[in-house]
Amino acid sequence: MALATAIAKADTEGSDDRPPGRPLIRFGGSRLGGFILALNLLSLLILFGGALVLNEWRTGLVDARQESLMGQAELLARVLGDKDYTRGEPEPELDPTQSAKVLIDRFVPAGQRARIFDRDGVLIADSFDVSDTIEGAPLPPALPAGTPERETVDAVRLEAASTAANAALGEEIQAALAGTAQATVRRSESGDRVVSVSLPIRHVQQVLGVLTLEANDVDQILDAQRRALMPFALVALAVNLLASLLLHLFVARPVMRLSAAADEVKRGRARAISLPDLEDRRDEIGDLARSLESMTETLSTRMDGIERFAADVAHEIKNPLTSIRSALETLDLVKEKSQRDRLTALLQQDVRRLDRLITDISNASRLDAELSRDRPRPVDLAALLTDIVGVYDTMKRPGEAAVALDLAVEGPARVMGRDGPLGQVLRNLIDNARSFSPVGRGVRVSLRRDDSEGMLPLRIRVDDDGPGIPPENLETVFERFYTSRPPGAAFGSNSGLGLSIVRQIVAAHGGRVTATNRLDPTGKVEGARFEVALPSVGRRP
Structure with missing residues (x-):
């Protein structure tokens, strides 16, 4: 007696059975869920990194800032080269007093620093010195009472930065004194990043000095942009985490449950998988x-x-x-x-x-x-029937039933299938019909095609003149080991598997096989008829 089919209600929670080679640490117990989360976070980190670095945007900002400073510096340099701001004849030089007046607040915007150097590179005017605005920095935290004064690491670092900044500024001024405008990005004495332009101040063609214009607001603008991006970044992070959670709940976890259910079937604890909540999706x-x-x-x-x-x-x-x-x-x-x-x-x-x-x-x-x-391929039923019936005619012995063939089709009747099993179907039906046919009578095999009969237009009929089949056994004859032989039939010549094999092969080819009795006009049984209906290849309209 067959075992009853068990239902596998599988879930991964609390299960200690794990296939070998899989890590124990997972996202929600799922390796696929962890993989989804890792990919989402990786893509998000790449986005965050690009947004925070802002290399391309920073480069464009620096270029725009240098272009703006260059325009201002050219205007100021032309003003400083005028005779009102120079002194001495026949070799003029910059007048420090008059030049300083150009660097007042209304000519130099807030956040910018302008300095004027003479032809020897000596500073003669600084906008920080003549401005009404006093630049300052927060005081360091107060030290406890009694703490001895000592030079801090920050002071040493500030001194080193100032030295490096002065060296970079000196190189820039020397290049400008040679007559070439300079535009650089360097560090100031306080260590801040500044955009700097240096233009030679000319009187006619003679270089009288250098005007240096600096802006240190690039980092502040970038920081402001980063701060503006942070709310969007946090929202994107929340969306990615939510997406990972939903993918875990609706994809990874159901796959885990299906895998666990399949493992239950494999171990023999269940005969079938049944997860109604998943099957309804x-x-x-x-x-x-x-x-x-x-x-x-x-x-x-x-x-x-x-x-x-x-x-x-x-x-x-x-x-x-x-x-x-x-x-x-x-x-x-x-x-x-x-x-x-x-x-x-x-x-x-x-x-x-x-x-x-x-x-x-x-x-x-x-x-x-x-x-x-076997791979299915087109099989010509007319040719297959002709070959099989020809073999029966050739090997017919005295007293055996003859096999007649009637091909009521025009052209090839092809079915997609396997010629070996289809040949076994025909041989089993013919052998069964011959075993029931009386002496002197025959078996008739016919092939016809009727495209009006739906999806199974090809019909093979095998008729005999035997006693027929009891009406209650028209379906039973296709069961395994069923046999009902007429009186006088050779004992043991049939196993009862032939018609069962026929139905199995026909079903595998998408067809059906039926058994009926042939009746005369008076209703008397004249014999049995087996009909095989098969789909056609290249069905005609």
Whole structure:
């Protein structure tokens, strides 16, 4: 008796069974969920890094700032080169007092610093010195009372930065004194990043000095942009985390449950997968759950069929074995030759029956594997029938039923399938019809095509003139090991598997096989008819 199909209600929570080689630490117990989270966070980190660095935007900002400073510096340099701001004849030089007046607040915007150097590179005017605005910096935190004064690390660092800044500024001034305008990005004495331009101050063609204009607001603008991006970055982070959580709940976790359910089936704790909450989903996960349930139900049904087949095989084999054992036990007790001959003939019949039974059982057990291995291809049924019937005509013995063929089709009748199994269908039907046909009568095989009969237009009929089939057994004849032979039929010549194999092969080709009785006008049974309906390749409209 087949086992009842169990339902696998699988979940991963609390399960200690883990396949080898998988890490124990996962996101919510899911390696796929961790992978999804890692990818989302990686893409987000790349976005954050790009937004925070702002290299391209910073480069554009620096270029725009240098261009703006260059325009202002050119205007101021032309003003400073005027005779009102120079002194001395015949070799003029910059007047420090008059030049300083140009650097007052209304000419130099807040956040910028302008300095004027003479032809020797000596500072003669600084906007920080003549401005009404007093630049300052926060005082350092107060030290506890009694703390000895000492030079701090910050003071040393500030002194080093000032030295480096003065050196960079000196190089810039020397290059400008040579007559070439300079635009650089460097550090100031306080260590801040500044955009600096230096232009030579000319009187006619003579270089009188250098005007340096600096702006240190680039970092502040970048910081402001970063701060403006932070709310969006936080929202993007929250969205990514939510997306990762939803993907884990609706993708990774259902896959884990399906995997756990499949493991339950593999271990034999269940016969089928059933997860109704997943199967009701109208997405790919639902499709996968329904496919797995259908697959496991099919496997369970096949296992039940194998169990029934094994039980039937054991029962069918036991009968001839029991007969053989009884005959062998009786053989030594029989003294008359006629009785011993009868027992010997009975033994031979049982051996033939057992041989036929084992052969058919072997063919039936290999059928599924053969059908799955062979690749379907177009098969011409008319040519296949002609070849098979020709073999029967060639090998016909006296007293055997003749086989007649009627091809009521025009052109090829093709079906997508396997010629070997289809040939076995035809041979089994013809052999079955011949075994029931009376002496002197024949078997008629016909092939016709009717495109009005739906998806199965090709029809193969095998008619015999035997006693027919009892109406209650028209479906039973296709069951395994069913046999009902007419009186006088050779014992053991049929195993009862032939028609079962026929139905299995026809179903694998997308067709159907039926059994009916042929009746005369008075309603009397004239014989049996088996009809195979198959789909057609290149069906005509």
